[in-house]
Amino acid sequence: SGKTTLLNLIGGIEPATEGEVIAGGRDISGLGEDDRTAYRRDTVGFVFQFFNLVPSLTALENVRLVAELTGRGDRERSRAALAAVGLAERGGHFPAQLSGGEQQRVAIARAIAKDPALLLCDEPTGALDLETGRGVLRVLQDLNREGRTVLVVTHNAAIAAIAHRVVRMRSGRVVEVTANPAPADAAEVTW
Template sequence: MSRAARTESTKSPDPSGDRTPPALRLAGVGKSYGAGVARVVALRDVELEVAQGEFVVLLGPSGSGKTTLLNLIGGLDQPSEGTIEVLGHDVAALRGKQRTEYRRDRIGFVFQFFNLVPTLTARENVEVLAELTGTDAATRSGEALRRVGVGEVADRFPGQLSGGQQQRVAIARAIVKRPPLLLADEPTGSLDLDTGRQVLGVLRELARTGDHTIVVVTHNSEIARMADRVLRLHSGAISESAVVERPVEAAELRW
């Protein structure tokens, strides 16, 4: 951990006594697969609070449970034990249609691979989701594309865009529904340094506006330098949580 970070509890401090619920709270969360001698424990007794508007980076080697944890928070999988709350709502208790609505309305996903529909323009890729989550889909889609800096390429197809532009379109698609929680799994994994820094700068700015709480999963420890807080995951458990006292700008990152 850098000198600009200090270790702390996994719970976000609240010196003001403000009762605003955290964006995310996990208590005793575990995930296992199989049974008996074939049982595999992916996560164990995870305790965590993330404040609204916080930019958190989750670090860990392959197999440490990072993606499993992100999938649980995002409602793509269910914990074997424990509770997961997003803005006070118990995610672990959701089933069927409620879980689908939770993923649709409250969570934005950004992945390493852009997953854009190649036969749709950038604008149309965003509008597909916008139409499912409210009115004025065209207006909201245009605003989302401009917000991440690709408004000028809205009518181009993915194959006509650079990797960085495609990832920004993917981010626009994730935020067009204005989700309180944005989950990014290795968002720069397929990008070069300059493009990766541009994408991280977009994510950092989204957190600064206070509209989105962002959790980034990565194996790249350099990205931790721009976070508000860094969590390290080892063998399915959080081994360290540290506040970054002087986060750097994305343009200062090197890898």
């Protein structure tokens, strides 16, 4: 119903065909391909449902890969990103040696290692069980509490309880925007 397209527009993956896309106070809808690439590299971190980790690289190497592509690839920043998601001791493990929840947290670490202003997450709990999903949501909620903008796209309506703002879509259109002045703690969410 347009949720992934919305992420792609906000993330600068797809150009807008009409209207405006305002991200961080900046209209990105008119950016050319090179400027959209720079915007993605410098401003946006992406977390996808299916992790997209390189199987032949360790967790730390997966995190460093993206950080190096952005020019922010020092080993300590990558280690700090793994520590932020609770995986400081798992950096030397390959994806096949990690659980699904650990792989998703490596994907989050990879996204935050470049210190993006905006973190875009497409179904980050979609392939996870309840407890593992809650753990991933706790990480995202902590990142938001630290001042990072986190946008989560999901079919799971229960996750809306932890959001500050909820945008509901139907058939590719925004049908409702509501503020949530008292978001629930991720540990309380159930589905």
